[in-house]
Amino acid sequence: MRENVATALAAIVGPEHVSDRLVDRLCYSRDCGPDKAGIPSVVVRPATTEEVSAIVRWANDHRHPLYTRGRATTFLGSGVKDGVILLETTRMNRVERIDTAARLVVAQAGAIWHGIDADLRRDGWELGVPGGGGLFSCTIGGTVAVNATPHGATEYGMTGDHVLALEVVLPTGDVVRTGSWANPASEPIERNANGADLAGPFIGSYGILGIITRVVYRIQRIPECELFRFYAFDEYRDAVEAATGIQGRGAATFLVGLFGGPKPTGEEGDAFLHVVVRDRAVAADARVREAEAICESHRGRPRPAEGTRHYWQEHMYSWLRNTAPGPYYSDRPFFCPEVAGFVSSRGLADAVALFRTMKAEREREFETHGIRVKGVDAYFSRNGAYLWIDTLYDERQPDAWAYGMQLRSEVAERMFTEGRMSPGGLGAGISPHIMPKLGTAYGLLQSMKRMLDPNGILNPGLLIDEEER
Numbered sequence: 001m002r003e004n005v006a007t008a009l010a011a012i013v014g015p016e017h018v019s020d021r022l023v024d025r026l027c028y029s030r031d032c033g034p035d036k037a038g039i040p041s042v043v044v045r046p047a048t049t050e051e052v053s054a055i056v057r058w059a060n061d062h063r064h065p066l067y068t069r070g071r072a073t074t075f076l077g078s079g080v081k082d083g084v085i086l087l088e089t090t091r092m093n094r095v096e097r098i099d100t101a102a103r104l105v106v107a108q109a110g111a112i113w114h115g116i117d118a119d120l121r122r123d124g125w126e127l128g129v130p131g132g133g134g135l136f137s138c139t140i141g142g143t144v145a146v147n148a149t150p151h152g153a154t155e156y157g158m159t160g161d162h163v164l165a166l167e168v169v170l171p172t173g174d175v176v177r178t179g180s181w182a183n184p185a186s187e188p189i190e191r192n193a194n195g196a197d198l199a200g201p202f203i204g205s206y207g208i209l210g211i212i213t214r215v216v217y218r219i220q221r222i223p224e225c226e227l228f229r230f231y232a233f234d235e236y237r238d239a240v241e242a243a244t245g246i247q248g249r250g251a252a253t254f255l256v257g258l259f260g261g262p263k264p265t266g267e268e269g270d271a272f273l274h275v276v277v278r279d280r281a282v283a284a285d286a287r288v289r290e291a292e293a294i295c296e297s298h299r300g301r302p303r304p305a306e307g308t309r310h311y312w313q314e315h316m317y318s319w320l321r322n323t324a325p326g327p328y329y330s331d332r333p334f335f336c337p338e339v340a341g342f343v344s345s346r347g348l349a350d351a352v353a354l355f356r357t358m359k360a361e362r363e364r365e366f367e368t369h370g371i372r373v374k375g376v377d378a379y380f381s382r383n384g385a386y387l388w389i390d391t392l393y394d395e396r397q398p399d400a401w402a403y404g405m406q407l408r409s410e411v412a413e414r415m416f417t418e419g420r421m422s423p424g425g426l427g428a429g430i431s432p433h434i435m436p437k438l439g440t441a442y443g444l445l446q447s448m449k450r451m452l453d454p455n456g457i458l459n460p461g462l463l464i465d466e467e468e469r
Helices: 002-013 022-027 049-061 113-121 140-146 236-249 281-297 306-314 317-321 345-361 363-369 398-415 431-438 440-452
Strands: 042-044 066-069 085-088 095-099 104-108 125-127 163-169 175-177 211-221 225-233 254-258 271-279 301-303 338-344 372-380 384-394
Touching: 002 042, 002 049, 022 042, 049 066, 049 085, 049 163, 049 211, 095 113, 104 113, 113 125, 113 140, 140 211, 225 236, 225 281, 225 306, 236 254, 236 271, 236 281, 236 345, 236 372, 254 317, 271 281, 271 306, 281 301, 306 317, 338 345, 338 398, 345 363, 345 372, 345 384, 345 398, 363 398, 384 398, 398 431, 431 440
Parallel strands: 042 085, 066 085
Antiparallel strands: 095 104, 104 211, 125 211, 163 175, 163 211, 225 271, 225 301, 254 271, 254 372, 338 384, 372 384
16 A cells, blocks of 8 residues: 555655664654654645645545645654555755845745845845744744744734745645635735635644645834843742833843743843843843843842844844853753643742742652753744743653653643643644634634645644544
8 A cells, every 4th residue: 555655656756865774763653752653654745736636635535634744843743543654845945036126035845944044144134034943944934834923023023923825725625725825926025815714724833734834924124223131039929020010111032031931141140031022122222221121120130142143143042041053951861741831920929939830849750760850941023922841851761751751641731720821832732632622713724724624644643632532
């Protein structure tokens, strides 16, 4: 059977872009996270929208499940099932158009986020948001498909906020373009055109409704000035209040709060705030002085901000804690069962307290299994916070793996109820904990899935429980 599938797909993309070798199938089965995954039967790597369409039509006609992915840089469970066709988009990597007059870029879905930005920066432009945590390797199509939380969220918003139009292959193989791009006589300059916002259902839907093949994205001029500040607080609630004040005044482009995990090297305190301001020089100076005043009014201590600058300019997570890239977590192989989501600014303090209580109750278990807390950190959005909680374990120890996965489930359940958190990143590891709680919203998503994908071929079981279909 596998040979027949591979032969059919090779007729579409060429035999050199299809593999049913076990070593390749294993490599494409997981993301960066700890979740176990099935093994696809065949891996196929199309280069064009037409090839994607032909693959999907074949899969739909033969009722063969198909899983799509970019570079799998998430930590939340790939959701790959045994025997699926694994469609990987990284050959679709061209930046097709940069239009500074219309302030947009058109890129194929497999183009690397940072690669697109590099092309833009040569002329003094950048993408509408600086990118998610995996911007050096994540694809623009995958980033939009999961609606990743980007750097710069405090001022610029979410990844999906800057999408102007999408090209999507539906589960039938039909190709649709959204927004003003749907009219072949028009330009892809406006998402909210021609009626309903048809881009919206595909942003954050993890590929269960269609495969994004092209993205039209907003671009902006690179601000002339970047300023950085770093504050330490002896009480984490003061840090939350300071961040809330900065949000209310629009005084920062990006705020990152550290509420757990290792303390920044050389620093003392209970919580820390990184402040990034990007603007014209005069405006940036005024905004950063306002942010300073707010932090200090909440008993924040100004500290050297070199780590903040390194983090922003080099996009290395380790610099949030004043640590250069390298063996950040020692020489043990770690995996990270992450729980992350959105919470109100005021509610953040309660969510942090909830996790601290859970950790205190489990200190002996953490010690037994070698569990470490990588971080209890927050990207502050325009009116809330995106909190992520990372617990690390040694993957060589089966009991530590089992404990880490159970811990993620317990943290997720409590955060999504008592913590009043709505997850941003989903994936197979988190979606079972939240989707059934969404009531009629979950029902609506199930209805959309049934309508667009009646044979259930796209990313089966990733967000929608197949038994409930």
